[in-house]
Amino acid sequence: MKSPVFLRLLGSSALLLVSVSSATAFAQTAPSGGDTGGAGPAGAAPGQPGAAGGAGPGADASSSDNVGEIVVTATKREQSLNRVGLTISALSGQQLATQRVGNVADLAKVTPGLTFAPTPNSTPVYTIRGVGFFEASLAAYPSVSLYLDQVPLSLPAMSALTAFDLERVEVLKGPQGTLFGNNATAGAINFVAAKPTDAFHAGAELSYGRFNMVEGSAYVSGALTSTMKARLAVKFARGDDWQKSYTRVDGGVDPALVAIGVAPSSNNRQDTLGETKNVAGRFLLDWEPSDSLRFSFNLNGWRDQSDPQAPQHKYVQPQNPPGSVGPIGAVPANLPIFLYPIAPNKARAADWDPNHRPFADNKFWQTSLRADYDLSDDLTITSISGYSHLRFLNATESDGTSTEGLDLDPDIGKVKSFTSELRIANSGSNRLRYTLGANYEHTTADELIYLYIGGTSSRAQNGFSGNAYGSDQTMKNYAAFGNIEFDVTDQITLKGGIRQTKAKRDAFIRSPFETPGLFPGGALGPCSLTNFFNATYAALYGGAVPTIQCGEGIAIDNRVNADGTPVDPDTYLTTKPRQDKLNEDSTSWSAGVDFKPTSNLLIYLNVSRGFKAGSFPTLAGAIYSAYDPVTQEKLTDYEGGFKAQLFDRKVSINGAAFLYDFRDKQLRAKFVDPIFGALDNLVNVPKSKVKGAEISINAQAAQGLTLSASATYLDAKVRRYDGIVGSTVNSLGLRDPVIASFKGVDLPFAPELQYAIRADYTTPINDRFNFFIGAGVNGQSSSIGILTTSALDRERYKINARALVDGNLGIATADGHWRMTVWGKNIFNKYYWTQAIQAYDNIVRYAGRPAEYGVSASYKF
Numbered sequence: 001m002k003s004p005v006f007l008r009l010l011g012s013s014a015l016l017l018v019s020v021s022s023a024t025a026f027a028q029t030a031p032s033g034g035d036t037g038g039a040g041p042a043g044a045a046p047g048q049p050g051a052a053g054g055a056g057p058g059a060d061a062s063s064s065d066n067v068g069e070i071v072v073t074a075t076k077r078e079q080s081l082n083r084v085g086l087t088i089s090a091l092s093g094q095q096l097a098t099q100r101v102g103n104v105a106d107l108a109k110v111t112p113g114l115t116f117a118p119t120p121n122s123t124p125v126y127t128i129r130g131v132g133f134f135e136a137s138l139a140a141y142p143s144v145s146l147y148l149d150q151v152p153l154s155l156p157a158m159s160a161l162t163a164f165d166l167e168r169v170e171v172l173k174g175p176q177g178t179l180f181g182n183n184a185t186a187g188a189i190n191f192v193a194a195k196p197t198d199a200f201h202a203g204a205e206l207s208y209g210r211f212n213m214v215e216g217s218a219y220v221s222g223a224l225t226s227t228m229k230a231r232l233a234v235k236f237a238r239g240d241d242w243q244k245s246y247t248r249v250d251g252g253v254d255p256a257l258v259a260i261g262v263a264p265s266s267n268n269r270q271d272t273l274g275e276t277k278n279v280a281g282r283f284l285l286d287w288e289p290s291d292s293l294r295f296s297f298n299l300n301g302w303r304d305q306s307d308p309q310a311p312q313h314k315y316v317q318p319q320n321p322p323g324s325v326g327p328i329g330a331v332p333a334n335l336p337i338f339l340y341p342i343a344p345n346k347a348r349a350a351d352w353d354p355n356h357r358p359f360a361d362n363k364f365w366q367t368s369l370r371a372d373y374d375l376s377d378d379l380t381i382t383s384i385s386g387y388s389h390l391r392f393l394n395a396t397e398s399d400g401t402s403t404e405g406l407d408l409d410p411d412i413g414k415v416k417s418f419t420s421e422l423r424i425a426n427s428g429s430n431r432l433r434y435t436l437g438a439n440y441e442h443t444t445a446d447e448l449i450y451l452y453i454g455g456t457s458s459r460a461q462n463g464f465s466g467n468a469y470g471s472d473q474t475m476k477n478y479a480a481f482g483n484i485e486f487d488v489t490d491q492i493t494l495k496g497g498i499r500q501t502k503a504k505r506d507a508f509i510r511s512p513f514e515t516p517g518l519f520p521g522g523a524l525g526p527c528s529l530t531n532f533f534n535a536t537y538a539a540l541y542g543g544a545v546p547t548i549q550c551g552e553g554i555a556i557d558n559r560v561n562a563d564g565t566p567v568d569p570d571t572y573l574t575t576k577p578r579q580d581k582l583n584e585d586s587t588s589w590s591a592g593v594d595f596k597p598t599s600n601l602l603i604y605l606n607v608s609r610g611f612k613a614g615s616f617p618t619l620a621g622a623i624y625s626a627y628d629p630v631t632q633e634k635l636t637d638y639e640g641g642f643k644a645q646l647f648d649r650k651v652s653i654n655g656a657a658f659l660y661d662f663r664d665k666q667l668r669a670k671f672v673d674p675i676f677g678a679l680d681n682l683v684n685v686p687k688s689k690v691k692g693a694e695i696s697i698n699a700q701a702a703q704g705l706t707l708s709a710s711a712t713y714l715d716a717k718v719r720r721y722d723g724i725v726g727s728t729v730n731s732l733g734l735r736d737p738v739i740a741s742f743k744g745v746d747l748p749f750a751p752e753l754q755y756a757i758r759a760d761y762t763t764p765i766n767d768r769f770n771f772f773i774g775a776g777v778n779g780q781s782s783s784i785g786i787l788t789t790s791a792l793d794r795e796r797y798k799i800n801a802r803a804l805v806d807g808n809l810g811i812a813t814a815d816g817h818w819r820m821t822v823w824g825k826n827i828f829n830k831y832y833w834t835q836a837i838q839a840y841d842n843i844v845r846y847a848g849r850p851a852e853y854g855v856s857a858s859y860k861f
Contacts, residue, residue: 085604130750175610177588209854326461
């Protein structure tokens with residue numbers, strides 16, 4: 001979709017909203033109170049200004065008369081969203097509940113500019129405005145930082161079940177390095193938990209939907225003593241399988257599989273997948289022992305035993321083409337993975353290996369303590385420390401077939417993270433406002449993966465069927481930062497910030513290894529992997545490589561300098577484990593000006609620079625070079641925007657345009673292993689550019705009717721990068737890379753257009769009950785899952801365009817205590833997918849969930 005169409009769409013939306021905005025306005029107030037899972041100013045009563053439920057569907061439609069304010073903490077101060085000169089998407093607790101946003105994947109559907117993609121390891125990847133880091137390793141820092149009440153969720157896997165009982169969610173777009181650290185080149189997502197209240201509040205909700213999905217949540221909040229108050233919230237979900245095998249029906253096996261040599265499994269009755277089973281809880285305790293000292297304690301955690309999603313097998317792309325010859329013979333043309341039936345274009349259709357059935361049992365807990373001490377009426381010192389612990393255990397299906405095309409079983413990981421921040425800030429009422437601080441992070445991430453490839457062309461050619469690999473990584477980050485705002489006049493504010501960061505990462509890399517019997521079916525004996533590499537290295541290096549013992553890693557250090565000398569003489573032509581360090585320094589900064597010509601208009605210009613720390617991959621590589629780290633990426637953002645409230649605050653319009661100068665973007669791409677061909681590794685793309693614009697409009701169109709629309713336009717392309725596009729076989733029978741320019745290629749997960757449109761209407765039925773109804777459309781143009789120059793690949797790795805329709809209707813009591821809702825998500829059952837990726841010999845898609853619908857009931861005390 002070209003930009004003129006985008007601009008016409010925005011113009012039409014603005015005209016529609018402005019033309020109907022002369023009626024009574026709707027308050028999107030700062031959340032509080034606990035009646036909707038939102039909490040803001042302590043003690044705000046349900047339905048009153050400051051209470052999250054005061055203006056949502058089912059609330060009193062006359063409770064306010066304008067499009068009001070959402071309070072955000074984007075600058076680590078509480079400020080009105082409309083008075084912060086940054087591009088922020090904020091959703092209140094009520095909006096999250098109405099649109100049934102239960103995780104970041106759901107949040108991406110209703111937040112233009114934000115995308116979500118799964119990985120083969122079942123770790124999430126978040127991208128904002130085309131900036132993200134698609135890396136499956138547990139230890140990989142994101143480009144989008146995540147926080148719960150300003151406490152970092154250091155790695156993406158920690159965020160799986162955070163989005164419950166929230167006051168609001170803030171999505172900050174653009175580099176946020178000055179205040180949020182060196183892994184926020186794309187932006188930051190702040191989850192703000194609903195807070196304890198002075199008055200007693202409690203509530204519960206129970207929902208039943210398609211696939212026998214039962215979801216429940218409850219909270220209780222109130223004062224324990226005159227100086228202490230607490231809040232306890234819990235949530236659970238249980239649901240049946242939503243995916244179905246398209247080759248195993250009623251316990252039988254498709255004859256087509258038998259015909260191509262896939263024998264029935266003893267577990268072939270397991271023909272469905274996708275069970276939901278999770279639970280989460282949070283306990284908050286606020287204590288104010290004196291007028292000048294406040295403590296906030298947070299203990300939260302979750303357990304997720306939901307089945308990881310199985311992908312859909314869509315295309316065959318052999319790593320070793322039929323006829324290619326290896327130690328045990330030629331790759332047959334009738335290899336089952338080459339002839340496997342293609343998955344139909346249906347959301348529920350998938351396949352998996354019953355002998356490596358996907359499962360998960362992931363556990364996370366976090367505790368944090370915040371202390372605020374008022375040194376004076378004008379100066380406050382704040383300390384925030386947190387400790388997080390993640391136990392990661394799952395098995396995932398990567399190739400979407402019932403063969404061992406690429407199965408991870410299991411993927412075992414453990415993450416421990418300690419963070420601490422100390423800062424001092426003066427009052428927001430000052431003409432000159434400042435925040436000064438320092439923080440520290442220490443994170444360890446250990447991961448061990450068992451990889452099965454018994455059905456691949458590699459097994460047919462080389463004789464081994466799997467291996468184990470992993471890494472132990474330790475990350476330490478030290479930073480000092482400062483941020484200032486100065487009101488030159490009542491209309492002009494200058495602002496700036498700076499952060500100096502030192503990032504250290506140590507990596508101990510476990511290259512592929514095996515133990516006897518661990519991977520049955522090897523053609524070269526009980527230790528086929530080890531035997532293969534001993535024979536290969538003997539042939540290539542004439543006995544210079546020490547013999548590998550079964551259970552030792554096989555990755556060889558064959559690195560040489562330009563003059564032919566070894567990069568590291570101590571490890572050259574050995575298979576010792578690779579141990580490496582990455583030490584980096586960065587200076588993030590920002591500068592800008594806010595201009596307020598009237599009380600209802602803000603115009604801002606900003607320039608900022610952010611960094612993302614370097615990273616080592618966790619993968620199965622045969623040479624040291626496969627484990628080379630990517631170095632830190634740098635993004636400079638030039639951005640201007642406006643925030644306007646019109647027609648007596650009945651309409652709110654926010655817009656921005658931006659230009660990103662992106663250097664050394666970190667990307668998972670391909671390198672050519674001399675033995676195995678194209679395999680994954682991490683690369684730095686020297687230069688990229690992202691241009692774009694976005695707009696959001698909110699209006700009260702009539703009594704009880706609210707309309708909103710938002711859209712993001714992107715043009716995200718590589719400007720300079722020479723990368724791998726294929727390989728050739730040299731005279732020794734080894735593969736050499738083919739290099740080409742990627743200039744002008746689209747960046748992954750950067751759709752040209754994303755949009756969300758929603759309408760909500762509430763009207764009284766009588767003095768006791770209100771009727772409410774709402775509907776929304778969210779969608780995007782097509783994008784791509786990889787970086788490629790190939791027209792064929794652009795089709796195979798395309799992520800399709802989509803428009804998804806959600807809706808809800810129901811009744812609620814006028815006092816806000818009871819609510820009954822009928823809801824639907826993806827109502828028209830649109831088939832779409834969020835990821836397309838290569839899984840060794842084939843290309844797979846991760847389909848979006850099909851139509852879901854249900855009913856929910858809630859009660860608030």
